[in-house]
Amino acid sequence: MCQFLASIDWLEVVQTLAALLAIYVAFAALSTWKHQSKAQKQSDYLDKLTDTVHEYIQALAAPIEVLKIIRIGIESHKGIPFSADYGPNTHVIAYIESRGSEYSKKLWEYLSKSDSLVAQINSLVARGQVYDLKNFVDCINSVKMLLWQNQRLQVVASIIGSTNLYWKNPEVMKAIENMLTVDPVDVEVHLQKHNVEYINFVNENYRKIYSGT
Numbered sequence: 001m002c003q004f005l006a007s008i009d010w011l012e013v014v015q016t017l018a019a020l021l022a023i024y025v026a027f028a029a030l031s032t033w034k035h036q037s038k039a040q041k042q043s044d045y046l047d048k049l050t051d052t053v054h055e056y057i058q059a060l061a062a063p064i065e066v067l068k069i070i071r072i073g074i075e076s077h078k079g080i081p082f083s084a085d086y087g088p089n090t091h092v093i094a095y096i097e098s099r100g101s102e103y104s105k106k107l108w109e110y111l112s113k114s115d116s117l118v119a120q121i122n123s124l125v126a127r128g129q130v131y132d133l134k135n136f137v138d139c140i141n142s143v144k145m146l147l148w149q150n151q152r153l154q155v156v157a158s159i160i161g162s163t164n165l166y167w168k169n170p171e172v173m174k175a176i177e178n179m180l181t182v183d184p185v186d187v188e189v190h191l192q193k194h195n196v197e198y199i200n201f202v203n204e205n206y207r208k209i210y211s212g213t
């Protein structure tokens with residue numbers, strides 16, 4: 001046994017072990033760097049998307065206020081004599097012909113900021129597929145519903161600005177009825193609900209990133 005131990009080139013063994021240890025340390029450092037780099041990219045992405053989503057929600061505050069004024073204006077035209085009878089939506093048509101163009105322009109003006117943010121958000125969500133985020137489908141769905149509120153407001157702006165439509169056309173009446181479903185309170189409820197869902201998605205991923213799991 002002593003002869004066997006004496007025959008071993010311990011210097012070579014030590015050098016081999018040192019080389020193996022260096023390889024292990026380098027591999028561990030590389031793995032740590034890759035994890036940290038991935039975590040940083042995920043965090044930066046979530047920061048950018050969240051800032052843009054919240055800027056978009058804030059940008060809708062003014063259009064929603066305009067919508068409230070529009071709805072009050074529509075209600076105020078009930079009972080006012082009009083040139084023709086279009087059934088239960090006569091007061092809506094009366095409002096469109098008297099104030100529609102004015103408030104359509106105001107609504108489009110306020111929507112211009114949120115419109116530009118919609119494009120940015122869609123681009124960010126499309127890029128998000130590559131970041132390996134947990135439950136990213138939840139993000140897609142919540143953002144989709146948030147952006148839908150902008151589309152609903154655009155419908156209102158479009159319909160009330162169309163003052164020369166043939167009001168007896170069934171499709172036109174259907175469009176008016178669809179516009180009337182865009183209630184400011186309902187828009188606000190949707191924004192709040194789906195913003196909470198989005199924040200839950202973000203918080204879940206931040207916990208995953210910073211816990212290192």
